[in-house]
Amino acid sequence: MPRILIIGCGNLLAGDDAAGLLAARALKNEGVAGVEIVEAHAGGSALVDIIDGADAVFIVDAMVTGAPPGTIHRFERDDLPAIFSTTASSHDFGVAEALALYRALWRHRTVPRLAVFGIELESVEFGRPLSDAVVQALPGLVAMLREEVVALARGDTEM
């Protein structure tokens, strides 16, 4: 059985930054057979551990690319370096650094399948609810993610 992993990233208290976590939680509540769903509230260094040993990893997070709020993005492994900028946290690093560190550490054990789903955020102000644009887009993101992992878990698509 391949280990298929969905990792929702973000901060529940920071407006649209909760989107990735909420997408993961929605899938967890629905239940997706053969898929492990993790909510990553902590920093990137923990992500390195979580990813280790997985055959397919789908990361879902709020993003800033300049697109209209609510836009759904999907990136493959090869797109990642160009997309991510440095995430500065005072005590840990972000998703991009975690993936880079993982690659540096386990050059011979790269995750066979890795994709990042993003949802364009509007505001990450603390204490704010999700913006309307993100609320409206979230079900679409969840559906897209579900379709992809279900096909993979069933073996309909290849790793």
Place this chain on the structure above:
Amino acid sequence: MPQRRIKVDYLARVEGEGALDIRLSDGKVAELKLKIWEPPRLFEAFLTGRSYLELPDMVSRICGICPVAYQMSATHATERAFGVTVGGAIRKLRRLFYIGEWIESHLLHIYMLAAPDFLGYGSVIPMAKDYPEAVKRGLRLKRLGNDIVVLLAGREINPVSARAGGFYRVPARDDLLPLLDRLQEAKDDAARTVEWVASFDIPDLSRDIEFVSLRHPDEYPMSEGRLVSSKGLDVVPEDFESHFAEEQVPYSTALRSTIRGRGAYFVGPLARVNLNLDKLSPDAQAAARRAGIQFPNANPFTSIIARALEVLHAVDEAMEIIQSYAQPAAPFVETRPRAARGAAITEAPRGILYHRYDFDADGLIRKAVIIPPTAQNQRQIEEDLLEYVPRVIDLPIDQATLKCEMAIRNYDPCISCSTHFLKLNIQYS
């Protein structure tokens, strides 16, 4: 661009920023200002009117990396106000809880932040290509620290089980026993960490420094004991404010602390090791001797070794605590509020953390004072830089900046994380 603005806004609220302004005159440092942006201390204001029962969960939000420290200073201060003493298994579990945080925090610092400085890498990512086994060792140890905190309090960020008198829920013995095997492995990792950092090329910045930490007669200091210094201070934590003063400087939002009548002082792992070498576990003491670095040590750059020694001690003590653990009948000691003042100091990963609260008869907070370690170290950091900057100022600006960052990072201040956090502004006149 709107996305730029959002990002900066987010950082400004949560993370902190640092800038170092240096004015040189005739090649000498005429003025040096370390500007630290710390979140404004609104916490002290909005805790007012809140119940002592809400306090631990509110203060844990002050810091994402050392929430346990905030919870421990708050709960100990509350217990002192209400005249409650916590002993036995609950007291030991709290030490285990704190140990988890120390391990987590120290490991992130040693492997992810400081080691790249010492080994000449821009960040841990290129370093990991050349030192994969070391970085994996660091990640393994850090995960152990996280897992200890999660086991005791539900999650590693803003853990939710601490309360005045103990915990809301305590683990059964069987919950803790699986950690023993991992701690046994971690012991080897921790010993190798000490050897590794002791092999680094460590600049010498030894000076006359006043080190301040807790000291306890029977144990390595964490949440109890007297407040002592390398220059003879020896007081109860409740007297902190009589011996230390906070000052506002116009260029920084962090209040700087001084010892009244003397000036800057140093808190954190190096202060603890210097003042409590005899309380480290026997194996940690032996590792210190083998490392070939003399302690007490007045060189701030040896902080990374002190951190590694504390990790080894923490692993030893965690094993001892778990081996002797029996689940207490109740997870906390009953606390009955009364109108009183309580103050406590505990040893956060970065040094002493002072909390003082005035409660009314219902246990509502009338006044709160919180003095974090980074603010206490700020003036000491400036003094280190005054000494260090002339030695590196002739280097190209990017290298000089890196050296200054490295000197600041000895304190693992709350601005230390982003790889290049410092803006170095040099003005020649």
